[in-house]
Amino acid sequence: MREKKVGVWLVGALGSIATTVIVGALSLGRGLAEPTGMITATEAFDGLGLAPLDGLEFGGCDLRRGGLRDAARHVMRETGVLSYEILDELDEPLTGIEEDILMGTARNCGEAIERLAASPVTHDRTARQEIETVRRQFRDFKKKKSLDELVVVNLASTEPPLVLQDAHLETDAFERALDRNEPGVVKASTIYAYAAVQEGCPYINFTPSSGALIPAVIGLAGRRGVPVMGNDGKTGETLVKSALAPLFQCRNLDVLSWEGFNILGNMDGCVLDHPENKESKIKSKDQVLSKILGYPLHSRVHIHYVPSLDDQKTAWDFIHFRGFLGSKMSLQFIWQGYDSLLAAPLILDLVRLVELAKRRGEGGLMPHLASYFKAPLGVEEHRLYEQFQMLLRYAQAVRA
Numbered sequence: 065m066r067e068k069k070v071g072v073w074l075v076g077a078l079g080s081i082a083t084t085v086i087v088g089a090l091s092l093g094r095g096l097a098e099p100t101g102m103i104t105a106t107e108a109f110d111g112l113g114l115a116p117l118d119g120l121e122f123g124g125c126d127l128r129r130g131g132l133r134d135a136a137r138h139v140m141r142e143t144g145v146l147s148y149e150i151l152d153e154l155d156e157p158l159t160g161i162e163e164d165i166l167m168g169t170a171r172n173c174g175e176a177i178e179r180l181a182a183s184p185v186t187h188d189r190t191a192r193q194e195i196e197t198v199r200r201q202f203r204d205f206k207k208k209k210s211l212d213e214l215v216v217v218n219l220a221s222t223e224p225p226l227v228l229q230d231a232h233l234e235t236d237a238f239e240r241a242l243d244r245n246e247p248g249v250v251k252a253s254t255i256y257a258y259a260a261v262q263e264g265c266p267y268i269n270f271t272p273s274s275g276a277l278i279p280a281v282i283g284l285a286g287r288r289g290v291p292v293m294g295n296d297g298k299t300g301e302t303l304v305k306s307a308l309a310p311l312f313q314c315r316n317l318d319v320l321s322w323e324g325f326n327i328l329g330n331m332d333g334c335v336l337d338h339p340e341n342k343e344s345k346i347k348s349k350d351q352v353l354s355k356i357l358g359y360p361l362h363s364r365v366h367i368h369y370v371p372s373l374d375d376q377k378t379a380w381d382f383i384h385f386r387g388f389l390g391s392k393m394s395l396q397f398i399w400q401g402y403d404s405l406l407a408a409p410l411i412l413d414l415v416r417l418v419e420l421a422k423r424r425g426e427g428g429l430m431p432h433l434a435s436y437f438k439a440p441l442g443v444e445e446h447r448l449y450e451q452f453q454m455l456l457r458y459a460q461a462v463r464a
């Protein structure tokens with residue numbers, strides 16, 4: 065039997081993570097790298113029939129113009145990973161993928177993102193027209209590459225938060241708002257997510273942008289049997305938090321304060337330096353602790369842009385806690401990592417897992433993928449270990 069051909073459409077295709085995903089998959093497919101960091105490459109996922117990495121076809125959209133090869137060289141300069149010999153070897157496939165990176169939409173994305181766009185952002189088209197264009201891009205790509213499945217992943221810059229209105233709650237109400245062409249109801253992330261679900265494409269929101277998986281889109285995904293999941297990939301500080309916070313519970317220690325300071329230097333950091341974009345990120349990072357500990361605490365997340373750091377992110381967390389006889393003690397940790405290299409293997413995992421879910425007839429939110437997200441939709445469990453067990457149980461059930 066012919067293996068299913070799977071495509072991956074990356075929104076924000078010239079960004080650091082998207083470029084690392086593509087370079088990573090091509091390198092793995094050619095045996096030039098190891099799948100370290102990918103959970104689906106471990107024994108627990110053997111025999112599930114996951115899509116092979118060397119068969120994935122990549123395309124996508126961005127607001128900037130520029131070549132994927134230049135983007136790859138930029139990421140590699142910033143991280144020092146992969147040699148120029150390897151990049152030279154990938155030159156040909158990267159050039160091929162470049163042809164399938166089209167222009168996206170910046171609708172209601174705010175000034176920080178509009179500034180990235182190659183040409184001035186105009187508002188002469190309706191949201192419905194933009195949805196139709198994106199749907200056509202998906203269909204054309206599927207046809208061009210003879211794909212059986214296309215997974216759409218949002219890796220675009222973080223938008224300012226969407227204020228949820230009645231029109232976002234139900235698909236019919238959302239359709240009526242589109243008919244009325246109401247301004248402000250739709251952000252770019254909503255357009256991509258809605259277009260994906262309409263086309264039956266599994267969809268992942270790796271960003272904190274709340275405009276993407278609105279209830280109307282999730283509801284439609286459930287009814288149409290389309291797997292969707294988000295929000296905001298859990299790759300660094302929040303990953304450590306979700307592993308460490310249960311420790312205090314296990315010893316009945318009261319966490320009094322948890323202050324997290326993040327400094328980062330890439331374009332993501334530059335966009336997040338904008339207050340309204342930063343708000344989205346802080347919201348999704350913020351809820352983890354009180355949900356795990358079960359009580360409110362003094363906890364703040366600080367994010368600062370330090371250009372010279374490039375793709376490296378440093379998080380310093382100070383945890384103040386109280387123990388026996390009221391004694392006050394503290395724990396501090398420093399996490400240093402390359403953002404894109406932490407994120408890319410998770411995207412490859414997620415692509416394979418939502419494609420598998422679609423083949424199994426599953427639709428709507430995917431709770432077993434909670435461990436991949438800072439703010440997993442529809443899941444109250446925030447402890448990393450328990451979330452990971454949910455994923456392993458799912459893999460076991462698929463095999464059974």
Ligand SMILES: NC(=O)c1ccc[n+]([C@@H]2O[C@H](COP(=O)([O-])OP(=O)(O)OC[C@H]3O[C@@H](n4cnc5c(N)ncnc54)[C@H](O)[C@@H]3O)[C@@H](O)[C@H]2O)c1
Nearest residue numbers: 076079080081126168220221222252271297299331332403
């Ligand atoms: N790196 C991590 O560890 C991590 C973790 C969780 C979430 N994220 C989120 O993932 C996203 C991508 O991160 P990155 O480091 O690759 O950022 P990046 O700034 O390098 O790339 C984002 C890309 O998206 C493009 N873009 C912006 N708005 C767009 C739109 N409306 N349509 C199409 N393209 C658009 C930009 O031009 C840019 O090329 C960010 O939202 C970030 O907050 C990153």
